[in-house]
Amino acid sequence: MHILKATDVYKKFQNNEVLKGISMQVDKGEVIAIIGPSGSGKSTFLRCLNRLETIDSGSIEIEGEYMVKNGPDGKAVYSPEKDIAHMRLKMGMVFQSFNLFPHKSVLENLMMAPVLVNKTNPATARETAMMFLDKVGLSQNGHNYPFELSGGMQQRVAIARALCMNPDIMCFDEPTSALDPELTGEVLQVMKDLAMEHMTMVVVTHEMGFAREVAQRVIFMDEGLIVEEGRAEEVLINPQQARTQEFLSKVLMAR
């Protein structure tokens, strides 16, 4: 049973067509890695899934409800704002550049949305926040400000912040690309732990090791199209398409 479904998504920035008909289906508990060269549209596609970007045509369906679908003229029509807000809360988002709130402590970062948006009482929100901080290995750092933490720690805080909203799907936009190489491991470990608990995850990544180990399915995108998709070991170890082979050989050579 799919929890997220995108059909024939098209997206243009001015005259630059970045998504040329992307379809993807995610089952509950599935981990999907989206890989591809920079400029392939993979981040844009992820951002379309929770409407950080709007699409030009196609449809996106979350837990059986349409966030957006084509109108009679073939152009995308979004559902009413109220419904979309509700759907978006089911999706957590982790950014490449963490985007923690620098003027708030770690604990305040985690508690803010539950208290302001879900109207959770602060004591409960605090408990939840502490639980997730513990889960990402930062139970000692609730009082710290983001600038006092390493990049890896900041990204783990960002993951905990998203989890505090109790999402059904977690989206990661190159979560380790801004990190020093020695710090990527701690973030990937947290993500692996999440996958083990059957969190539904869509991960845009350059970490081929992570994709192979954790993702059930890998999607290779290039120039706004899905070139190849399939089980992780098939796509990553035995790619069928020339473009996939070329990309993977470049990425693996660089290691």
Add this chain to the structure above:
Amino acid sequence: MDYLALLLPFMLEGTIITLKLFLLALIMVLPLGVVLALARLSKFQPLNVTTQFYIWVFRGTPLLLQLLFIYFGLGIIGINIDRFTAAVVAFILNYTAYLAEVYRSGIQSIDQGQFEAADVLGLSRWQTLSRIILPQMVKRVLPPISNEVINLIKDTSLVYAIGISELLRVAKIAAVRDALFVPFIVAAVFYLVMTAVIQQFFKWLENRYAYYR
């Protein structure tokens, strides 16, 4: 010494006028500047364009001229307001335009990622502004705002033109009457003391905001 004892009470009276004008204008201008900056950044074109026009007019003409327009001009069309009110209104109109641009630069300097993070967490536009963007904006604009505030206290001397007896006017009257330079020196010292207080206040504020980077 005797002369100073005679002079100082007048100078202090002038200073009180200066401070009243300054503080009244300041408490209005600081929040109004934020409102205007948000209007300037609005995606609603009529609001945005009107704001740009406003800023152009009030930054594009001398403050002294605006003062004369408001005091004498309103009189001509039958609206009579007292000098002091006219002065306060002129300062508010003028400084709001300047502060709006300072605030705007502060808001626009904040990383787009902050808006996006607030957005995906479900915060409303107002919550995003009041909890995430504006608090960070304040830290960034403190140095340019202190510039404007220091300018404001010095610019209050312009109201001599509509006959308000603020500090500089009092000093000038005394200097001419007594054919002495001393009142000007005293006025300079008074201004320096006031600006020193402002500077220290902003230094304290900057320290208060130094808890994060």
